[in-house]
Amino acid sequence: MRNKVSLKDIAQKVGVSTAAVSYALSTGKEGKVSEEVANRIKAAAKExxxxxxxxxxxxxxxRTNTLGLIIADVSNPFFATIARVVEDEANKHGYTVIFGSSDECPERAWDLINVLLNRQVDGLIIVPSEASEEQILYLKDQKVPFVLIDRYFPEISSSFVAINNYKAAYDAVMHLAKAGRKRIGMLAYKTSLFHMQERKRGYQEALRDSGLSPDENWLKEVRHGDIKNEVKTAVEEMLASDDAIDALFFATNTLAINGLKYIDSLKLKVPDDLAIVSFDEGEAFDFYYCPLTFVRQPVVELGNKSVQLLLAQMSGSDGGISQVHLDPELVIRKSSGLV
Amino acid sequence: MRNKVSLKDIAQKVGVSTAAVSYALSTGKEGKVSEEVANRIKAAAKExxxxxxxxxxxxxxxRTNTLGLIIADVSNPFFATIARVVEDEANKHGYTVIFGSSDECPERAWDLINVLLNRQVDGLIIVPSEASEEQILYLKDQKVPFVLIDRYFPEISSSFVAINNYKAAYDAVMHLAKAGRKRIGMLAYKTSLFHMQERKRGYQEALRDSGLSPDENWLKEVRHGDIKNEVKTAVEEMLASDDAIDALFFATNTLAINGLKYIDSLKLKVPDDLAIVSFDEGEAFDFYYCPLTFVRQPVVELGNKSVQLLLAQMSGSDGGISQVHLDPELVIRKSSGLV
DNA sequence: AATATATAGTTAATCGATTAAATAAACAAC
DNA sequence: GTTGTTTATTTAATCGATTAACTATATATT
Known part of the structure; x- marks a missing residue:
């Protein structure tokens, strides 16, 4: 079909062995063939x-010079951006990226891991989904170089790049408290994943440190399935209770998008009726009437760092474990009611 | 490092040749080894x-069971979705997708083509960028199976899946005319790519067929570089002329996003001050105060069809060329001022 | 001149799986 | 009992590039 040209063809044309051709064309093997022959070989190769x-x-x-990337959800711009950054950084180092999305489903993640390993990727970058601990242990056991990104399991020792989720949430909620809000709600995902636990912990500690006694109705968790409806119900409940919330912290961008749509449909005004802080940014928010205060994750750094750690791990003789925490930034705008 | 287990290991363990193992493990070669040995081999393989x-x-x-995908711009949700759809459909057929973004740059596209061909992808799906004709001709010449998607070159005979851009634009502008708008502008990209020419042609014919004499100031084109500022200038001019536009048709989603942001900053109200129709949808529009009338491209069908055509081309003995045009749909909402 | 040392190139094994062709054993036919 | 056929299994070549080990010159050393 194509690419008929192999070392053999060049060798034949020039009248040398394939070994000579290989030496002539690979950099760093200069001494092996005379300059004259090397030139003839290169000319033939070009021709x-x-x-x-x-x-x-x-x-x-x-080695395949290929990295595998498994993200949790392509349709989420946060992960899509990570994918893009990882690809760019990998390319910079001469690596190609093959990637797939687990869609938060451990079975699909298993499939992807197998597909990628069968294709002999040199290493993996993974956004682990819930209940994927055994996959990580398997990779460790098989001595596959890998780096977790965005999420990790504190009980499993492995390399990872993540942000300080506790601090991010703590700062966000503290900011709402300082803005004078007394009844601050949080909308999170129902998952055992550590990063979400940390965000919830940050929220709770911030409430405590602000002298606000948390109402259990203020922290709602929704499942991944039917987000739209679950978000609606959750927000409804937070607003319906005797002491309805006057501020709401969204633990992810998808939660924020769904939540804000519902809040808008109630004709509630941000930030007067309800102050808002969201995790992550997104093109979708650009048209929102009230500029949102949000936790900006260092996506580019996350992606770049993960590639760098992985490459180091692959080349490094030690196979040492590096764990990197990056700090997010709270970008304050109108929706939190302070500016 | 890993994956130490090869056919040889199994052969050794069971005490047979690697050929026997290969036959036993590959489906469709049942008759080659006795059931008893086959079972022992399978057991060993599993163990x-x-x-x-x-x-x-x-x-x-x-064959690598891998497809290469080159899109024009990952950061554009339209292409990101295509990437996702292509990946899903390819997976369904047992293929893995390696993809990259040309960022509308022909040199980068060349690099990607070479990388992908060196990795022996079995076929390519490409969103061609401007000035990439020679690449397409090269692929034809090399008999590499490929399918163009979203865009194509009418002067080059090749397989493609695209939408009827002329009709899409014609319908969109006709709709604005029927809504009573008399001075309809269009914001397009400055490119020689056929799909954009077609969109402009659709716009112009619709104006003519509506008895509206087009003003040359109403059709503006911007370059890919500094979109934000060029869009600003273009829209400014369309509004500043003696007969300022009362409706605007955006030729792509990115143009719409940038254009609308600028229009908002002018405190113009959609649709009263300016009716809007955009190409493509996007999460970003979900929060726009006025629901947008837009041309919905059948993205899923585009992606699926491209994979199907490619696979057919790859397996097909004829290597025939199939050209598919899909019809877009005009989704009418408030921004065009008719509902 | 004899020996050592570069220099330039070739040979052949290797990676892991596939598969045509060869072989061997079991069985049937006449 | 010789020949033919079927069935089960192995041998060995192959895909294309890399590279250790070897060979054959040419040049340098003593």
Whole structure:
């Protein structure tokens, strides 16, 4: 079909062995062939438009120069951006990225891991989904180089790049408290994943430290399935209780989008009726009438760092574990009612 | 490091040749080994957790079960969705997708094509960028199976899946005319790409057919570089002229986002001061105060069809060319001022 | 001149899976 | 009992590139 040109063809044309061709074309092997022959080989390679077969090279070398990336949800711009950043950074280092989305489903993540390992990726970057601990342990056991990103399991020792979720949530809620809000609600995902636990812990500690006694009705959790309706019900309840919330902290961008749509439908005004702080930004928020205060995650740094850690781990003899925490930034705008 | 288990290991364990193992484990070769030995082999494979090395398989078979996808811009949700759909559909057929973004830059597209071909992808799906004709001709010449998507070159005979851009624009502008608008502007990209020419043609014909004499100031084109400022200037001019526009048709979602932000800053009200129709939808529009009338492209069908055409082309003996035009749909909402 | 040392190139094994062809054993046919 | 056929299994070549080990010159050293 194509790419008929192999080392053999060049060798034949020039009248040398394939070994000579290989030496001549690979950098760093200069001494092996005379300059004159090397030039003839290079000329022939160019003339025939030789493109090396990476598959053959990979088989021989045991490396594919490919990284696998498993994100939790492509349709979420946060992860989509991570994917893009990881790809760029990997390319910069001569690596190709193959990626897939687990859609928060551990079975799908297993499939992806197998597909990627069968394709001999040199390493993996993973946003782990719930109940995927055994996958991580498996990778450790198999000594596959990998780095977790965005999320990790505190009880499993592994390399990861994540943000300080506790601090992010704490600062966000503290900010609402300082803005004079007394009844601050939080909308989170129902998951055992550590990053979400940390966000909830940050929320709770901030309430405590502000001298606000939390109402259990103020912290609602929704499942991944039918987000739209669950969010609606949750917000409804937070607003319906005797002491309805006067501020709401969204634990993720998807929660914020769904929550705000419902809040708008109630004709509630942000920030007067309800102050808002969200996790993450998003193009979607650009048209929201009230500029949102939000927790900005250092997505680019997260992505870049994960690639760098992975490459280091792959080349490093030690195979050491590095755990990186990056600090998010609270971007204060109108929706929190202070500016 | 990992995946130490090869056919050889199983062969050794069971005490047979690697050929026997290969036959026993590949479906469709049932008759080749006795059931008893086959079972022992399968048991050993499971026990050792054998995972076939796809690289070796690819080298031998000359197929990688991988498709390459080159899109024009990952940060554009339209293309991001296409990427996702293509990936899903390809997975369904047992193919993995490696993809990259040309960022509308032909040099980058060349790089990507080479990277993907070196990795022996079995076929390519491409959103061609401007001035990439020679790339397409190269692929034809090399007999690489490929399908263009979203855009194509009418002067080059190749398989593609695209929408009827002329009709989409014609319908959109006709709709504005029927809504009583007399001075309808269009904001497009400055590019020679056929799909954009078609959108402009649709706009112009619709004006003509509505008996509206087009003003040359009403059709503005911006370059990809500094979109934000160019859009601002363009919209400014369309509004400043003696007969300022009373309706505006955006040729893409990115143009719409930038244009609307600027229009909002002018305190113009949609649709009263200015009626709007946009190409494409997007999460970003969900929060726009006035629901937008827009041209909905059948993204899922586009993506699925492109994969199907490619697979057919790859398996097909004829290598025939199929050109598919899908029809977009005008979704009418408030911004065009008719509902 | 004999020996050591570069230099330039080739040979052949290797990576892991597939598969055509060869072989061996079991059984049937006449 | 020789020949033919079926069934089960192995041998060995192959895909394309890399590279250790080897060979054959040419050049340098003593």
């Amino acid at each position: 025939l438009n030789y493109q090396p077969n990476q598959i053959a090279k990979s088989l021989k070398m045991g | 050792l957790n054998y995972q076939p090395n796809q690289i070796a398989k690819s080298l031998k078979m000359g």
